[in-house]
Amino acid sequence: MPVWDQQLLRAALAGGAVTSAVRIRPAVGARQAAVLVLLGPAGADDLDVTLVERASTLRHHAGQIAFPGGARDAEDPSLSVTALREAEEEIGVAPEEVEVLGELGAVHVEVSRFDVTTVVGAWAGDRTLTPRDADEVAAVHRVPLSVLTDPATRVTAVHPRGYRGPAFVVDDLFVWGLTAHLLDAVLELAGWQQPWDHGRRREVPQRFLVDSGHGPRTA
Structure with a gap:
């Protein structure tokens, strides 16, 4: 079982060199967005960590398992505010319910x-979460960290166009791309990571490949 040491996680997030924990492209100065890892x-x-299943009608990342989040509005004074606002809009968690623990470096x-x-935050977790915006979110899943850290849950995702990266298989859910990279980074930073077999490969199921964009989708 993961040991909950909030101060350790805060210190890790404040350590500065956390972008390298997410092994994908660093930020390039593009439009900003934020996601919330809610513990x-x-x-x-x-x-547990709260994941959302994106609506199947979305232009990008349709049906994918993700964190609550979205684009920064001009009125948002910080990216933490963006993440909290989006979480409230998508799954009904009010900003005052969340204690922000820190941030990971931005990735593109x-x-x-x-x-x-x-943005990594903690909340009381004392009620059921459901989609607040059906146009954005099809379902909400609270997945125990003991499941996410179980080596039997871990595989390397294989995309038809060549992408390889960390993934989590949780019942009928397949968590891959940016979300899996971020989960992997948080587990590592918090000291929750367990050794797993990177040679166990699994093709990304078709259900989680739908997208109108072009090129290998990694987020």
């Missing part, structure tokens, strides 16, 4: 042409 209690000895997502900053 909550899952029983006495575990935590070629398909959507955004520089994405990851």
Whole structure:
């Protein structure tokens, strides 16, 4: 089971050189966006992370498992505000319910042409979360970290166009691309990472490949 050491995670996020923990392209000065890694209690000895299943009608990342998040508005004073605002709009978590622990360095997502900053936060986790905006979110999944850290859950995703990267298989969900890279980075920074077999490969299921963009989708 993951050991919840909030101060350790805060210190890791504040360490500065965290962009290298996400092994994809660094930010390039593109339009900004933010996502929220929301951690909550899952029983006495575990935590969970909130993931959303994107609506199948979206132009980009349709049906993909992701974190709540979206583009920074001109009125947003910070990217933490962006992540919290988007989480409230998508799954109904109010900003005052979330304690921001820190951020990961921004990375560039070629398909959507955004520089994405990851905001990590904690909340009480004392109620069920459901989609607030059906045009954006089809379902909300709270996945225990004990499941995400289980080596049996981990595989290397294989995209038909050549992409290879970390992935998580949770029941019928396949978490890959940017979300999997960010999960992998948070697990590493928090000291929750368990050794897993990178040689276990799994093709990305067709359900999670739908996208109107061009080129290999990695986020």
